[in-house]
Amino acid sequence: MKKTRALLPLGEFEMLVLLAILQAGDGAYGSAILEQVHQRGGRSVARGALYVTLERLDAKGYVASRTEAGPPVRGGRPRRYYTVRPTGLALLRRSLEALGRMREGLELGLKHS
Amino acid sequence: MKKTRALLPLGEFEMLVLLAILQAGDGAYGSAILEQVHQRGGRSVARGALYVTLERLDAKGYVASRTEAGPPVRGGRPRRYYTVRPTGLALLRRSLEALGRMREGLELGLKHS
């Protein structure tokens, strides 16, 4: 984490990234997160886009990261793993709940939740 | 509608506004929409923020608007009513579905949908 900025609502992509980190669980490093966004989010973004967002989420204290030695296949070279911090999780919940309330009673015929 | 720009993913606030219009139904004019965002979205934004967003959604063809005579209490002065167009609805669905898939399997303990 770099500094502690405002407590503004999460952007759309920020939500996706936060959720992707949660989905990736322990192995949440760049490519894995990107993969989640691609698969579930059904959207392909450039790696750079992800890293910039991760950096910003980090700066706001919503995620934490540790640089750990990678798997042997990778020659043990380090990777940067991310985790969602309580603040980030809380904010994510708030955003999702707002959307949920916003949707209440509407018949949108979504294919998923 | 002004012009037809890109087909990028909807921003967070844009989703809220689109949903708010749907919630407001027939009476979807500025203040009514704002009220929905405030109540359900649990967030207070300046009127200007809403109008700018509506304008942009309009420019992208996601919403349509008609200026109609307002109620007698208002001396019949006109109001601008908005409706969500098919394109906007489709995009909204896509965004919500992506979030839905992104959430699948996660135990977030949300208070609502």
Place this chain on the structure above:
DNA sequence: TCTCAATGCATACATTGTTGGCATGAAGAA
């Protein structure tokens, strides 16, 4: 050695998000 693949990060620019204040016109008070 040389090349390739996997990562992460920096740069730059486009799009969104947000606020504050201006303007108009009817209603109601003075």
Place this chain on the structure above:
DNA sequence: TTCTTCATGCCAACAATGTATGCATTGAGA
């Protein structure tokens, strides 16, 4: 009638988020 107050809508400006390209590093394997 004149003044003040709402209710609306909109514009200018600026902050934050979204996104693509491309550079740099470092083992693996040819």
